[in-house]
Amino acid sequence: MSRKAEASFAYQPTREIKQNEPRNQVWGENYPRQYQSFMQTADTTFKSMYLGSGLTDALEENPKLVVLWAGYGFSKDYNQPRGHYYAVEDIHNTLRTGGPTGPGTGPMPSTCWTCKSPDVPRMMNEIGIAEFYSGKWADKGEEINNAIGCADCHNPKTMALSISRPALIEAFESMGKNINEASHQEMRSLVCAQCHVEYYFNKKSPKEGVPYLTFPWKNGTSVEAMEEYYDELEFKDWTHKISKAPMLKTQHPGYELFQTGVHAKRGVSCADCHMPYKTEGGQKFTDHHIKSPLANPANSCQVCHRENQQDLMTDVYERQTKIKQNQAKLEEILVRLHVEAGKAWDLGASEEQMKDILMDIRHAQWRWDFSVASHGGQFHSPVEVSRIVSTAINIGQEGRIKLARLFADLGYNKPIDYPDIATKAKAQAYIGLDMEKLEAEKATFKKELLPKWMKAAEEREASWD
Amino acid sequence: MSRKAEASFAYQPTREIKQNEPRNQVWGENYPRQYQSFMQTADTTFKSMYLGSGLTDALEENPKLVVLWAGYGFSKDYNQPRGHYYAVEDIHNTLRTGGPTGPGTGPMPSTCWTCKSPDVPRMMNEIGIAEFYSGKWADKGEEINNAIGCADCHNPKTMALSISRPALIEAFESMGKNINEASHQEMRSLVCAQCHVEYYFNKKSPKEGVPYLTFPWKNGTSVEAMEEYYDELEFKDWTHKISKAPMLKTQHPGYELFQTGVHAKRGVSCADCHMPYKTEGGQKFTDHHIKSPLANPANSCQVCHRENQQDLMTDVYERQTKIKQNQAKLEEILVRLHVEAGKAWDLGASEEQMKDILMDIRHAQWRWDFSVASHGGQFHSPVEVSRIVSTAINIGQEGRIKLARLFADLGYNKPIDYPDIATKAKAQAYIGLDMEKLEAEKATFKKELLPKWMKAAEEREASWD
């Protein structure tokens, strides 16, 4: 008997894993090292200069964001990301999902669940993709309880990396590419690209009325290509409350920006830095404690770079700091744009007079958001992110020049005051949010509805064994 | 004969080289390989995407520059750099040095010679440093004829690298550093930092009335630190002809920008890329054909990078292209600033009303020039250069917003037309330069005075042997 046969004899999976098994602990019985390291994403202690795994209230840290998103959910509540372990907990908690009281209630569509749990592919398989995206977020509350996990990235039979989300496959198709041709090394980034990408909800296609999760990559994945895509569609995410501009929200274009950087160009994948190999008992395995690589530069950076840890961390901080300096300027410009545009409307500006200005606002803020939302972009691709910031500053300031001329036309020639938005609370009051109400609704949801969801989920899973 | 044996044969000085020997061919008798490769800087054939060794008229390529420098020598004539071999020839030819007719004539001071020839340390040694910097450029025309060469960088006795220019030593002192403590690897960049740096002529200190070559590094070498330095001194290089702004000219901050990039941080020196080692007949030597490393990526880049040549060149081009895109925008903003400020003066704006605007122009253009003038900056330190461009766009556009408000105050509310500066000739006509006169003066100089200089130099050198 050959040694190979011997090996396959000796080791038998202790448990058969069914297709779309959403429970990570079940997979963990077969793969304890990966499971245990995955569970460490619950650890919230790491903090780097700008990022980390703790709960950081981004609006508190930077209240200008509240004004930039006035009229949109993000102005209510927005945190820095934390570990995958918290994906479901955090979407329960965020004020963006409001305080639903039962099926059919609440501000958000079901589509919001898509990137939060391995219960999603399970449900899509059970009821269909468009059906999954239909209805309210609260409609599927009972069904989704496991945080991002094994079934999102792995085939249970072979453990090969696999794509579980239709949006990425469709996005490849829209670019005329076939995702099945991806190499193994590409897959080590593509599993992340299921979620860490810019998206929007297409309510027209493929099914009228269903907010279908779509990645706007048809013209390409650069900031300009996607901007053009949305402009062609005349799509907007919302109308800004103050400036009335037809806004776009960029959500975390992590994969897209990463692709433009030197690491990607040299064939480095997301997993190389965020899931480096780790040695235990003389065996290398993939560390599933996905987090900032700066928590562990020895495995993530130093395998390739011989510089000492401090130098490597400083490299990252330097790039982030240099870029953030201009991003902060840009945010101030954007606040002024909204406020000044609001004032122009007050002074009786016409649609015609405002048209170009509103487009400048739309484009400048789209580009700003593109440059910040992925959190890692300043390091993943510093030159591209800087380029984007420069173009955004330019477009934004062009808008302000037009506004200055418009004010003159409107016979108004005083400087427009910058609002007092020194804290999140002040900024939220300024844009007219009733935070107490929002918080009370959320509290009721957590007291009344959420426990029911949890209970239903528990019963469902218990019924499987 | 083994090739190892060949190596130990090679260095036998055949000729004693005197201190400050300016003639490269004399050094060349002892060091033929270095000399021959140095002589190849006469080769003008290499062309990369944006740079190269040929004579490229930068004003023709980008006529906006003419407007940006209106009232200053650079608007008359400005080329991309070519090989060291041409340093003396090019300073003879440039219209910036005008058409002197004899000692005491012409627009430029003697200090202009400083970075062009090894005759400079010789003369400084003979007559003194401040004396060298005194008087007109034409005063020393006879004395300087050898292009940049051995004595600029080497000690003739030991061939060790050495610093021949006082300005760099003084700049180190101004920062509280001692250049003698530089390591060998640092010296491989510091010899270049004698010339490839931002400078100005200090007419107040150390000697009243002498345009003393000074590097503005006292507060540091970042764009902000130097800007602050000049602002504190209330120094200006010239007053802009159209906007009347008190301008600064940034000259080639190659060393300063390079220091902020990742290559410098990893201890790579200028010589590593621009003077890579070369092997001939078992003999390893430093290639003195200083030029774009893209002419020879095999020796310069591939020593450290395993990627193929095409990929490495694309890396460089990509960074350059991304940054140049915003630099071009910025240049347009600067043209508009000057033109609009000029219009404001015409409309009767007061000094008080213009003050802040003029400072914005000064700062925006200083930063722009800082980002372009060194030619290599977009690759040497892409993130820092991008940062600078972003800040410049922001400051420039702030200035234009102030101008828009000022126009309203002045009761003017029409857009200001962008001038027709499609070619160098049009731009020079627009700023009112009499090019025919300048060219005629230069022609006379080359016919009358220059041959006398050359003859005097020949006689001098003949008298030495």
Added chain:
Amino acid sequence: MSLLKKIYPPPKWRIPVIILLGAISGLGVYIVNISNATSYLSDDPKTCINCHVMTAEYITWDHSSHREVATCNDCHVPHDNVFNKYYFKAKDGLYHASIFTMRMEPQAIVMKEASAEVVQSNCVRCHKEQVTDAKMASWVFNHEESRTERTCWECHQYVPHGRVKSLSAVGYHLDPLAPESEKKSIVPDWLDNAINNPTIK
């Protein structure tokens, strides 16, 4: 017979052909000699620095974690079977020797694809147990391929030669000094003489 006739040069060519053949074989001997090609048959790393163009690699290896565990040939020559080993050596050795003798060596030598495959398979040969998990290999699809298809030095960039790879990357060390330990005796000659020839005193 007729075959021999065909390759046998006509009489008026005989002398030039003899000279030419002589020259070719002479040159061959010269190449073999100047490049010390015969030493290629050994596994001693120092044979690789017969020509100093391999010095950078030697020195970096000599300072690496692998110095005590792997020689050049452990990585750069196939170890799947004896024939392949010497075939590859001969092919590579003659190729290097010709390039060297013709002075066509590039400043930064880069491995050819075939050589990279050889090295990769040698990394795996020694480290298989560490990089692959026997348990995984038995039921995780493609586990072995997934772990061994990417070149190891994409990540382990410094094993064993470090980053800077140029003929001149080792400063002025044209050649490593012969290690002290290889000298026959540690007693200096004058002392040795003094002791062994007391009569001179």
